[in-house]
Amino acid sequence: MNQTLPLKSWIQHQANRFAPALFFISLVALWELICQLGNVPNYILPSPSAIITAFFNVEFSRWMTHLWATLRVALMGFVLSICIALPLSIGMMRSELMNRILYPALIVIQSTPVVAVAPLIIVLLGTDDPSRVLITCLITFFPLVVSTTTGMLETPPEMIELSQSLRAPRYRETWQIRIPYAIPHIFSGLRVSITLAIIGAVVAEFVAAEEGLGYFIQFSTSFFKIPQAFAGLIFLSVISLLLFKSVQWVQIWLFPWSLPKKKL
Amino acid sequence: MDKLSENASDDFLGNSSDDKKAAYVSLKGVGHKYDPSPDTPMVVQNIDLDIHRHEFVAVVGPSGCGKSTLLRMVAGLLIPSHGDVSVFNLPVTEPRDDVGIVFQKANLLPWLTVRKNVLFPLKHKYGSYSANDEKRANELLEMAGLTQFADKMPDELSGGMQQRVGIIRALLLNPDILLMDEPFSALDALTREQIGFDLLDIWKEHPKTVLFITHSITEAVLLSDRILVMSKRPGTVLDMIDVDLPRPRSQKTINSPRFAELTDLIRGYIYEPNTPA
Numbered sequence: 001m002n003q004t005l006p007l008k009s010w011i012q013h014q015a016n017r018f019a020p021a022l023f024f025i026s027l028v029a030l031w032e033l034i035c036q037l038g039n040v041p042n043y044i045l046p047s048p049s050a051i052i053t054a055f056f057n058v059e060f061s062r063w064m065t066h067l068w069a070t071l072r073v074a075l076m077g078f079v080l081s082i083c084i085a086l087p088l089s090i091g092m093m094r095s096e097l098m099n100r101i102l103y104p105a106l107i108v109i110q111s112t113p114v115v116a117v118a119p120l121i122i123v124l125l126g127t128d129d130p131s132r133v134l135i136t137c138l139i140t141f142f143p144l145v146v147s148t149t150t151g152m153l154e155t156p157p158e159m160i161e162l163s164q165s166l167r168a169p170r171y172r173e174t175w176q177i178r179i180p181y182a183i184p185h186i187f188s189g190l191r192v193s194i195t196l197a198i199i200g201a202v203v204a205e206f207v208a209a210e211e212g213l214g215y216f217i218q219f220s221t222s223f224f225k226i227p228q229a230f231a232g233l234i235f236l237s238v239i240s241l242l243l244f245k246s247v248q249w250v251q252i253w254l255f256p257w258s259l260p261k262k263k264l
Numbered sequence: 265m266d267k268l269s270e271n272a273s274d275d276f277l278g279n280s281s282d283d284k285k286a287a288y289v290s291l292k293g294v295g296h297k298y299d300p301s302p303d304t305p306m307v308v309q310n311i312d313l314d315i316h317r318h319e320f321v322a323v324v325g326p327s328g329c330g331k332s333t334l335l336r337m338v339a340g341l342l343i344p345s346h347g348d349v350s351v352f353n354l355p356v357t358e359p360r361d362d363v364g365i366v367f368q369k370a371n372l373l374p375w376l377t378v379r380k381n382v383l384f385p386l387k388h389k390y391g392s393y394s395a396n397d398e399k400r401a402n403e404l405l406e407m408a409g410l411t412q413f414a415d416k417m418p419d420e421l422s423g424g425m426q427q428r429v430g431i432i433r434a435l436l437l438n439p440d441i442l443l444m445d446e447p448f449s450a451l452d453a454l455t456r457e458q459i460g461f462d463l464l465d466i467w468k469e470h471p472k473t474v475l476f477i478t479h480s481i482t483e484a485v486l487l488s489d490r491i492l493v494m495s496k497r498p499g500t501v502l503d504m505i506d507v508d509l510p511r512p513r514s515q516k517t518i519n520s521p522r523f524a525e526l527t528d529l530i531r532g533y534i535y536e537p538n539t540p541a
Contacts, residue, residue, distance in 0.1 A: 166389040
């Protein structure tokens with residue numbers, strides 16, 4: 001801690017630093033207060049303390065079972081959509097014809113509400129993981145395709161001229177210039193996609209599942225265990241947040257040069 | 265395999281004085297429009313230009329006059345719709361191995377170290393490079409005074425240092441022709457002057473045929489043997505000026521009366537009385 005700092009500015013500094021946390025804590029406190037003072041019944045709006053109690057009333061192993069079910073589907077769908085989006089983007093970037101054919105198809109898929117299609121996919125592929133992974137994949141791959149393609153097309157034209165002046169093979173232009181240039185874009189796509197993957201997995205569980213956090217929330221709600229449903233919801237949000245952060249950590253770890261430059 | 269030996273044009277041509285007089289890079293009646301329809305205006309037209317071997321030719325003109333278009337034609341990146349471009353009597357139909365390009369921005373790859381950026385042309389063209397090539401890259405880095413920055417990332421370097429890397433990257437394949445597209449325009453005035461003198465040093469030690477595009481009249485006069493002055497779009501040749509200033513050029517050159525005469529002469533072309541800037 002900087003000792004030379006006057007006390008007043010030190011307090012200001014600390015207040016700034018913890019402002020988000022303070023805001024969050026006061027919000028929760030306010031919520032608790034409203035529930036306690038207004039005698040709001042737990043089945044309408046459970047108080048934070050009731051939610052915490054409900055969370056610990058559920059066995060840890062049960063939480064893990066549900067978490068694993070959701071996480072498994074979300075991550076499989078996420079990885080699958082990366083595997084689809086990357087080659088698709090490269091194809092669309094390199095071939096005008098492919099771009100003209102695929103782009104409208106992608107728009108159609110993206111405009112179709114996946115929630116509405118989900119039951120049909122379950123009918124088509126059954127009630128197991130494959131249909132859930134497909135639903136997740138359908139929700140997540142569009143932002144990835146868009147960001148990857150945009151990134152590759154935004155490569156400085158001089159770099160492409162450098163490549164052409166060397167008469168390098170086109171696959172090297174793609175791998176040594178365009179894809180690395182797209183890394184910042186790809187990662188912003190991945191950050192959007194990973195949170196969508198959780199949404200996709202939950203949507204799939206709402207339609208047909210016997211386990212998973214989405215299923216847990218729905219099941220708790222239907223038995224009027226509202227504090228328990230809230231506990232599941234908050235757990236899900238925390239997981240989603242952690243996944244979002246992990247994507248950022250991967251970028252910092254593998255591609256430190258791709259981060260926005262800090263202005264000193 | 266030593267990839268550098270492919271560029272053996274030096275040995276092939278020798279250094280006899282005859283070559284110096286013959287046109288090495290030649291543009292005859294060159295014009296270009298991006299669309300063949302008659303309504304599309306020409307970007308450049310009726311350009312005739314002969315550059316001798318190891319000559320330093322600058323092109324100046326108002327922005328948008330097609331200076332860079334000209335450079336891209338010599339590079340083989342753009343085939344003109346009218347006229348012919350040839351290098352050593354061979355028509356330019358695609359990019360050549362003996363041409364190095366320096367761009368306006370240094371255009372370094374931010375994920376590669378300085379040394380790997382210098383080696384990038386080999387890595388990109390052939391997929392790999394040898395220990396010999398790395399030695400050559402180190403020599404180039406030393407020449408540019410960048411040895412201690414070889415393992416740094418480009419964003420740790422100043423703008424001037426980045427452009428030095430851009431220049432030695434263009435020299436890696438030992439090209440005979442160096443095309444420079446407003447290479448110093450992103451730099452501050454002081455850095456710009458210094459890097460200009462450094463370029464002349466490099467050019468003196470490793471003679472190249474240089475086509476130097478710039479919008480700085482003083483820079484053109486200070487560096488080049490001859491200056492092609494272009495009109496505003498559609499770019500045509502207004503004049504070809506011999507820069508009869510003695511070499512080596514230095515700070516003193518800038519203060520000489522002849523330097524002022526030449527810059528005034530070119531200014532007269534660029535700022536015509538009836539053409540508002």
